[in-house]
Amino acid sequence: xxxxxxxxxxxxxxxxxxxxxxxxATLARAGxxxxxxxxxxxxxxxxxxxxxxxxxxxxxxHALYVGGGAPDILAELGIAWTxxxxxxxxxxxxxxxxxxxxxxxxxLLATHWLTPAEKAAMMRLLWRITHTPPESVAGISLADWVNxxxxxxxxxxxxHLLARTATYANAPELASTAIFLxxxxxxxxxxxxxxDGGWQTLVDGLRAAAETAGATMHTxxxxxxxxxxxxxxxxxxxxxxxxxATAVILAVDPQTASQLLPEHEQxxxxxxxxxxxxxxxxxxxxxxxxxPDRRYVLGLDQPLYFSNHSAVARFGPDGGxxxxxxxxxxxxxxxxxxxxxxxxAMLDLVQPGWRTELIExxxxxxxxxxNDLARAENGGLHGRPGYALPHSQRLYLAGDWVGPQxxxxxxxxxxxxxxxxxxxxxxxxxxxxxNLHPL
Numbered sequence: 001x002x003x004x005x006x007x008x009x010x011x012x013x014x015x016x017x018x019x020x021x022x023x024x025a026t027l028a029r030a031g032x033x034x035x036x037x038x039x040x041x042x043x044x045x046x047x048x049x050x051x052x053x054x055x056x057x058x059x060x061x062h063a064l065y066v067g068g069g070a071p072d073i074l075a076e077l078g079i080a081w082t083x084x085x086x087x088x089x090x091x092x093x094x095x096x097x098x099x100x101x102x103x104x105x106x107x108l109l110a111t112h113w114l115t116p117a118e119k120a121a122m123m124r125l126l127w128r129i130t131h132t133p134p135e136s137v138a139g140i141s142l143a144d145w146v147n148x149x150x151x152x153x154x155x156x157x158x159x160h161l162l163a164r165t166a167t168y169a170n171a172p173e174l175a176s177t178a179i180f181l182x183x184x185x186x187x188x189x190x191x192x193x194x195x196d197g198g199w200q201t202l203v204d205g206l207r208a209a210a211e212t213a214g215a216t217m218h219t220x221x222x223x224x225x226x227x228x229x230x231x232x233x234x235x236x237x238x239x240x241x242x243x244x245a246t247a248v249i250l251a252v253d254p255q256t257a258s259q260l261l262p263e264h265e266q267x268x269x270x271x272x273x274x275x276x277x278x279x280x281x282x283x284x285x286x287x288x289x290x291x292p293d294r295r296y297v298l299g300l301d302q303p304l305y306f307s308n309h310s311a312v313a314r315f316g317p318d319g320g321x322x323x324x325x326x327x328x329x330x331x332x333x334x335x336x337x338x339x340x341x342x343x344x345a346m347l348d349l350v351q352p353g354w355r356t357e358l359i360e361x362x363x364x365x366x367x368x369x370x371n372d373l374a375r376a377e378n379g380g381l382h383g384r385p386g387y388a389l390p391h392s393q394r395l396y397l398a399g400d401w402v403g404p405q406x407x408x409x410x411x412x413x414x415x416x417x418x419x420x421x422x423x424x425x426x427x428x429x430x431x432x433x434x435n436l437h438p439l
Contacts, residue, residue: 021036053360070409176374
C-alpha cells in the first residue's frame, strides 16, 4: 500500500464489500471525511466480478431481490443498474432424471411426480408460504417446520428445494424458517433480477458514488488491530502506519472483526459460534448451449442448482453463455473433489456435450454466501448482532451477518447504511486527534 495522505478522518471503514462501500458512500455524501481500507488488491469483496476473456463472471450465481431493500438504497445513492427477470419455470433433477418443475401454482397440474392428493396439498402449502408472517416462525427451524407441514417425502423435498433456492442455505436443522418465508415471499411478489454486466456494476457504482463525494480508498491495506480510546479510535496497519478516526465501521466477517479486537468478548463469541453459509460453484462459459431450452434446473432430492444467466442478462458477446452450477453445502467440512464431480454430473445431465463447447471454467470449492446463518435458536434475523458494537462508543458493524433486517445483499446494504448513519452522530475530536503522533 502507498503512504497514506491522511492520518485522521471522521470515519474509517474496514472492508470494501457491498456493506463497506455503502457505508463509505453514505458518509461521504453526508459530508463526512471517510477512509476505506481493503486488504485485497481489488475493491468489491465477494460482490466483484472477474473478467474471463470477453465474458464477465460473478463469483457464483448472484440474484438481486427487488423488494428486499437493496434496490432502494442503490437508488438513494444514485447507482444505476439494469437487470432482467429469470423465468423460474424449469426442470428439477429427481432420482437422477429431469422432471418438470412447477414455476407457478398452475404448473402443478402437469407435474407427474406428485399424486393428485399431493398436488392439492402443495397448493395449500404455497398459499401458506406466501401468507404466513415470517416473524411468526422465526424461532422454528426449517426442518421442524417442513416436517410439520406434510408427511409426503416428495413435498418435503420440494419445500427444501424452495428454501435452498430462496436462501442459498442448506442447514434445515439450524436455519430459521423466517428467512425462507421472507425470501420466498419477496421472489413470489417481485421476482429477482440477474444484472447486466454482473455485480461488478454495483461495485463500480458504489465506489464512484463514494469517491465522487470525497471518500478515499486504499487497497492492499492490511489492518492488524483496532483500539478504542475516549476521544477516538486508532487503526494499526501491517506496514507500520496508523490512522486515528472518530468512528470505525468493521465491514468484515465476524472472525476478522474478532481478530482486530481480540479483547472484545462478545465479538469473540459471535466469531466462535458463526455458521457460514457456503456453496461449491462451477462457473462455465460455453460457445453454444447444447440445449438452450434448459435454462433453469434445480435438484429436488439433492442440493444442486443450474442456471443459464446469459439467457436473461448480458455478460459478454452474443452467442456465448455464462452458466452457473452450484451445490448448497451443509455446515462443516466438504469434499471439494466430490462436489466438483457432482456439479459436472449436473452439467452432463442438463447440457450433455457441454465440454466440446467450453471456453472458460472456474471452480470455487467453498464460496462464502453469508457469513453467519440466521438460526432458529437465536430467533432468526433479530438474533444477529446490532450495528453498534456493544460496550463501545465508536465502533460499528456492517455486513450480511449484522442487523435485524434483510438477507444476502439486502442485509449488507442495509447494515452499511445503518452503521454509517450511526457514526454521523459522533463528533470529530479535531483537537484530540491533531495532538496525536503516529505510532
